[in-house]
Amino acid sequence: MINKSNKALVLLSGGLDSAVVLSICRKQKKEIHAISFDYGQRHKLELKYAKWQSDFFKCLSHRIFKIDFYGGSALTDKIEVPNNKKVEDIPEDIPVTYVPSRNIVFLSFASGYAEFKDIDNIYIGVNAVDYSGYPDCRHEFIKAFEQMINKSTKKALNGRKFKIMTPLINFSKKEIIVLGKKNGVDFSMTSSCYNPVKKKNCGQCDSCLLRKKGFDEASMIDPAENKNV
Amino acid sequence: MINKSNKALVLLSGGLDSAVVLSICRKQKKEIHAISFDYGQRHKLELKYAKWQSDFFKCLSHRIFKIDFYGGSALTDKIEVPNNKKVEDIPEDIPVTYVPSRNIVFLSFASGYAEFKDIDNIYIGVNAVDYSGYPDCRHEFIKAFEQMINKSTKKALNGRKFKIMTPLINFSKKEIIVLGKKNGVDFSMTSSCYNPVKKKNCGQCDSCLLRKKGFDEASMIDPAENKNV
Numbered sequence: 216m217i218n219k220s221n222k223a224l225v226l227l228s229g230g231l232d233s234a235v236v237l238s239i240c241r242k243q244k245k246e247i248h249a250i251s252f253d254y255g256q257r258h259k260l261e262l263k264y265a266k267w268q269s270d271f272f273k274c275l276s277h278r279i280f281k282i283d284f285y286g287g288s289a290l291t292d293k294i295e296v297p298n299n300k301k302v303e304d305i306p307e308d309i310p311v312t313y314v315p316s317r318n319i320v321f322l323s324f325a326s327g328y329a330e331f332k333d334i335d336n337i338y339i340g341v342n343a344v345d346y347s348g349y350p351d352c353r354h355e356f357i358k359a360f361e362q363m364i365n366k367s368t369k370k371a372l373n374g375r376k377f378k379i380m381t382p383l384i385n386f387s388k389k390e391i392i393v394l395g396k397k398n399g400v401d402f403s404m405t406s407s408c409y410n411p412v413k414k415k416n417c418g419q420c421d422s423c424l425l426r427k428k429g430f431d432e433a434s435m436i437d438p439a440e441n442k443n444v
Numbered sequence: 445m446i447n448k449s450n451k452a453l454v455l456l457s458g459g460l461d462s463a464v465v466l467s468i469c470r471k472q473k474k475e476i477h478a479i480s481f482d483y484g485q486r487h488k489l490e491l492k493y494a495k496w497q498s499d500f501f502k503c504l505s506h507r508i509f510k511i512d513f514y515g516g517s518a519l520t521d522k523i524e525v526p527n528n529k530k531v532e533d534i535p536e537d538i539p540v541t542y543v544p545s546r547n548i549v550f551l552s553f554a555s556g557y558a559e560f561k562d563i564d565n566i567y568i569g570v571n572a573v574d575y576s577g578y579p580d581c582r583h584e585f586i587k588a589f590e591q592m593i594n595k596s597t598k599k600a601l602n603g604r605k606f607k608i609m610t611p612l613i614n615f616s617k618k619e620i621i622v623l624g625k626k627n628g629v630d631f632s633m634t635s636s637c638y639n640p641v642k643k644k645n646c647g648q649c650d651s652c653l654l655r656k657k658g659f660d661e662a663s664m665i666d667p668a669e670n671k672n673v
Contacts, residue, residue: 280511280512281511281512282509282510282511282512283509283510283511284556314556315555315556315557315559315560315597315598315599316552316553316555316556316559316593316596316597317556318596319552319555319556319592319593319596319597320549320552320553320556322552323545323548323549323551323552324545324549326544326545326548327513327543327544327545327546327548327549328544330544330545331544350595350596350597350598350600350601351596351597353595353596355595355596356592356595356596359588359591359592359595359596360592360596362588362591362592363548363585363588363589363591363592364545364548366579366582366584366585366588367545367547367548367579367580367582367584367585367588367589368544368545368548368579368580369544369579370544371579372579
């Protein structure tokens with residue numbers, strides 16, 4: 216009989232951060248269920264990697280929710296993904312790759328699904344250090360979301376609380392990569408690029424730049440760098 | 445040029461309450477956009493009524509989001525919808541028709557879509573008086589949700605706040621019906637039944653019972669009562 220609090224629901228994007236989150240849950244011998252979202256992202260390849268990671272880290276289930284998203288972002292619409300060339304050039308403003316309320320929608324699904332699957336702890340790989348400046352990646356958002364669901368679900372009214380777990384929120388990209396390597400993450404099977412071109416990572420979107428900075432600082436070679444994606 | 449605060453995004457289920465919310469926005473001469481959700485509900489007829497209401501009340505747009513929902517509710521799964529026969533028999537517990545996090549997911553979509561459409565005010569017909577006891581219909585939830593989105597969206601960080609408008613939250617079903625009648629709502633084009641049987645409202649689910657109580661207290665005949673649905 217598995218202790219309920221040993222169950223983990225992991226939001227798995229197919230990117231580097233959520234793969235590391237998964238590796239943390241595996242190390243902790245959790246009973247892991249994973250979910251991903253097919254929301255019309257142009258970098259849909261990440262869903263293949265999410266599936267691969269969920270198998271590799273022995274998730275008990277992996278469900279991909281197909282959701283009909285609104286537009287307004289360079290990740291889903293015909294808006295050009297910015298090419299900043301250098302990590303120092305990433306502007307401090309919220310970029311056009313911001314998808315309005317994306318993590319709000321994802322965590323909402325996660326909370327409903329966690330209630331359905333009787334899971335208390337929801338893991339998400341948000342990061343507020345080396346990140347693209349999305350407002351729904353910050354600590355304030357996570358706290359507010361947790362408070363909100365704990366006022367609005369049958370589970371919470373019956374005395375069980377949800378916990379949104381963000382093990383990477385204060386990590387630099389370097390620290391995430393070092394931890395992932397230690398935990399056996401195969402980074403060649405993670406996708407970060409917002410805008411793969413001709414089966415290669417573009418190398419110039421914010422996400423590629425932050426990833427490269429992380430591998431450089433960790434003095435590691437990114438196995439996905441020249442790989443066909 | 446329309447004042448931004450005159451724009452309204454209305455969550456339209458096709459039921460009685462949201463039709464009345466729509467009529468309130470029309471009376472207030474708002475520029476109305478409506479959204480509905482196709483989430484696998486067994487009472488899908490409500491989406492036809494939502495479309496009808498959006499046309500009747502001259503919404504500028506009406507978008508139906510198709511979303512792949514998790515299970516766990518009598519509204520979406522093969523779980524029997526309770527038949528309580530009398531309104532006094534509706535148990536105080538949260539019923540099996542509760543869909544975990546449904547309004548959380550719906551409002552999350554609404555907040556993202558409102559940001560995309562540059563709308564500040566989101567209207568939802570939740571009601572905490574004559575309702576089925578869902579935790580995500582209560583005032584505490586609405587407040588917590590509003591606080592959460594105002595910490596997590598680009599719009600809010602740029603100084604514009606979302607407001608979740610719940611004009612019916614403290615109304616009895618009778619009061620909602622009386623207001624709707626005054627505002628020209630055609631109740632024959634609203635659907636409340638959780639479980640229509642052979643094209644008729646079942647008359648015995650919580651939603652049918654609460655609706656009947658409202659019409660009785662308003663001394664009105666429900667035009668949908670014996671209608672084919």
